[in-house]
Amino acid sequence: MHEMSVANEIVRSVRQALPDQEVLAVTVQVGVLAAVVPDALRFGWEVATAGTPLAGSRLVVELLPLPARCLDCGAEHLTHRPPPNPCPGCGGDLMPVGRGRELRIGTVEIEDGGPTAAGQEPSQ
Amino acid sequence: MSELVDLNRAVMARNDELARALREDLAAAGTVAVNLMSAPGTGKTALTERLLTGLLERGTPAAALTGDLATENDARRLASTGAPVRQITTGGMCHLEAHLVRDHLNGWLPTGTRVLIVENVGNLVCPAGFDLGESLRMVLSSVTEGEDKPVKYPTAYRWADLAVLTKTDLAGPCEFDEDAFLRAVRSVDADLPVVRTSARTGEGVPQLLDHLERLAAGVAPAARRG
Numbered sequence: 001m002h003e004m005s006v007a008n009e010i011v012r013s014v015r016q017a018l019p020d021q022e023v024l025a026v027t028v029q030v031g032v033l034a035a036v037v038p039d040a041l042r043f044g045w046e047v048a049t050a051g052t053p054l055a056g057s058r059l060v061v062e063l064l065p066l067p068a069r070c071l072d073c074g075a076e077h078l079t080h081r082p083p084p085n086p087c088p089g090c091g092g093d094l095m096p097v098g099r100g101r102e103l104r105i106g107t108v109e110i111e112d113g114g115p116t117a118a119g120q121e122p123s124q
Numbered sequence: 125m126s127e128l129v130d131l132n133r134a135v136m137a138r139n140d141e142l143a144r145a146l147r148e149d150l151a152a153a154g155t156v157a158v159n160l161m162s163a164p165g166t167g168k169t170a171l172t173e174r175l176l177t178g179l180l181e182r183g184t185p186a187a188a189l190t191g192d193l194a195t196e197n198d199a200r201r202l203a204s205t206g207a208p209v210r211q212i213t214t215g216g217m218c219h220l221e222a223h224l225v226r227d228h229l230n231g232w233l234p235t236g237t238r239v240l241i242v243e244n245v246g247n248l249v250c251p252a253g254f255d256l257g258e259s260l261r262m263v264l265s266s267v268t269e270g271e272d273k274p275v276k277y278p279t280a281y282r283w284a285d286l287a288v289l290t291k292t293d294l295a296g297p298c299e300f301d302e303d304a305f306l307r308a309v310r311s312v313d314a315d316l317p318v319v320r321t322s323a324r325t326g327e328g329v330p331q332l333l334d335h336l337e338r339l340a341a342g343v344a345p346a347a348r349r350g
Binding site (some may be wrong): 110 | 130
């Protein structure tokens with residue numbers, strides 16, 4: 001259950017980058033072999049954000065497909081599960097090309113608190 | 125109204141930066157670290173005992189850090205080799221992180237240590253995501269655990285530099301199918317080297333010692349990080 005450590009690290013990182021913004025949602029990109037279980041991460045998110053300004057924000061987990069090459073026919077395909085995966089063309093073994101270890105914070109949706117925010121009437 | 129801000133930041137950035145700095149500090153001191161990863165009961169401690177003893181016999185100064193959730197049993201066991209050994213008790217945490225390794229090395233690692241063995245917490249899932257500043261990552265599984273460990277824990281195997289099969293002296297009684305195991309390794313990583321070992325008979329230990337000594341001398345292939 002290291003997803004708890006991962007969730008804490010995301011909270012720390014977002015708060016450091018956006019200390020004064022109201023965060024609505026955080027998108028995390030997760031590689032096929034990143035050793036992160038999305039459901040466990042979402043659960044960890046609730047716990048990690050409780051009592052912080054990020055409480056109540058959504059965590060959006062995007063799975064990044066892993067490029068792989070067939071050891072038999074050489075065709076390249078994107079895989080969405082850890083190996084082994086069969087080649088859709090010839091049934092051979094698909095070997096991942098990369099390590100699938102991406103684990104990145106992508107976009108963060110924040111409340112727009114600028115001077116042109118909705119609710120502020122033009123002064124006239 | 126809301127807006128999107130692109131942070132584009134690696135979640136593990138803090139751990140990865142610490143690990144990179146630690147690897148550089150160790151290299152500057154002439155030390156290479158090895159990260160041993162396996163399920164509980166695979167034989168990390170038994171193999172570490174063999175490796176420490178073997179390195180010291182060859183005149184290569186070696187030390188070990190050993191991670192455990194709660195006890196100091198492993199450190200006591202390893203100390204009998206005569207090598208400097210320090211326990212990291214994680215207090216229930218399922219993996220080691222770079223800052224734990226760094227904090228336990230500070231002021232403790234004897235000058236002149238060539239090989240530092242870091243025995244991770246017994247767990248094939250969580251430790252895989254954490255770089256500890258090692259130059260070699262070994263993933264271990266034993267003949268008693270069956271042939272399909274690599275496909276059950278593809279991340280641990282995919283990110284390793286070397287796969288070690290342990291307890292080969294028990295392969296017969298367990299009816300271990302080595303070809304099936306090797307096929308499972310290849311299906312996850314076609315290029316991952318595999319070494320068969322037995323801490324009981326000593327099989328494979330000289331090969332690992334040679335590899336560690338080459339690594340410490342800077343002549344072994346660098347880890348396949350990335």
